[in-house]
Amino acid sequence: MTDLSRFQHPRFARRYVRISDRLEDLGAEDLRRELVQGLRGAIADIGCGDGKNFAHYPATVDQVVAVEPDATLRGLAERAAECAPVPVRVVPGHADELPIESHSLDAVVITLVLCSVPDPDTALAEVHRVLRPGGELRFGEHVRAQSWLGGAVQDLLTPLARRFDGNCHLNRDTVAALRRSELTVTRLRRFSFPFAPLLPGEPMVAGTAVKRG
Numbered sequence: 001m002t003d004l005s006r007f008q009h010p011r012f013a014r015r016y017v018r019i020s021d022r023l024e025d026l027g028a029e030d031l032r033r034e035l036v037q038g039l040r041g042a043i044a045d046i047g048c049g050d051g052k053n054f055a056h057y058p059a060t061v062d063q064v065v066a067v068e069p070d071a072t073l074r075g076l077a078e079r080a081a082e083c084a085p086v087p088v089r090v091v092p093g094h095a096d097e098l099p100i101e102s103h104s105l106d107a108v109v110i111t112l113v114l115c116s117v118p119d120p121d122t123a124l125a126e127v128h129r130v131l132r133p134g135g136e137l138r139f140g141e142h143v144r145a146q147s148w149l150g151g152a153v154q155d156l157l158t159p160l161a162r163r164f165d166g167n168c169h170l171n172r173d174t175v176a177a178l179r180r181s182e183l184t185v186t187r188l189r190r191f192s193f194p195f196a197p198l199l200p201g202e203p204m205v206a207g208t209a210v211k212r213g
């Protein structure tokens with residue numbers, strides 16, 4: 001049995017539920033809907049949190065395995081799964097060692113997770129392993145700012161975010177990690193998202209990366 005103790009952040013988990021409800025009104029709901037559009041077959045939602053993506057999966061999705069290491073969030077995801085429009089099975093696990101067979105999935109969905117995993121290169125290698133050839137990763141992540149100043153501010157704030165926001169690295173260069181991986185980025189949209197009132201928008205990316213057949 002995989003040891004998930006280092007991924008338990010109960011205080012952050014309880015706070016995240018309130019935060020994620022607010023983010024939906026600020027536009028996260030539209031982003032989730034856009035990200036899962038056109039998906040079909042067997043998919044995984046890695047680091048599913050409280051299950052905010054579930055409501056948006058189209059009927060062409062046959063089944064979702066939702067992997068979540070944090071026990072508090074997993075409990076909430078199980079409840080969200082009961083109301084989902086497609087079958088969702090919530091399982092314990094983490095991105096570095098997915099409890100999923102190799103080459104078995106048509107798609108993987110990751111939203112706001114690669115900032116928190118211990119090593120994005122390992123996580124993306126796992127995504128590549130579980131996808132079938134031609135399968136795709138749909139991602140929506142906050143990322144390192146492109147400006148020098150933005151990156152410097154993120155560097156300063158990251159130790160706090162890691163401590164209080166479930167190991168979140170504000171300054172993580174996830175686009176570079178995607179480009180280093182064995183996946184091929186086929187679509188990438190940059191935009192900024194208003195995570196907190198009064199603060200400048202957080203730099204984000206959303207897109208698709210494919211496992212070449």
Ligand SMILES: C[S@@+](CC[C@H](N)C(=O)[O-])C[C@H]1O[C@@H](n2cnc3c(N)ncnc32)[C@H](O)[C@@H]1O
Pocket residue numbers: 007016020046047048049050051052053067068069070073093094095096110111112113116117118166
């Ligand atoms: C900011 S929340 C995002 C949750 C959800 N994906 C969403 O879009 O609302 C970050 C999530 O990543 C999960 N997480 C953290 N480390 C992880 C890891 N190593 N593997 C998988 N998930 C992880 C957390 O437990 C949490 O559910």
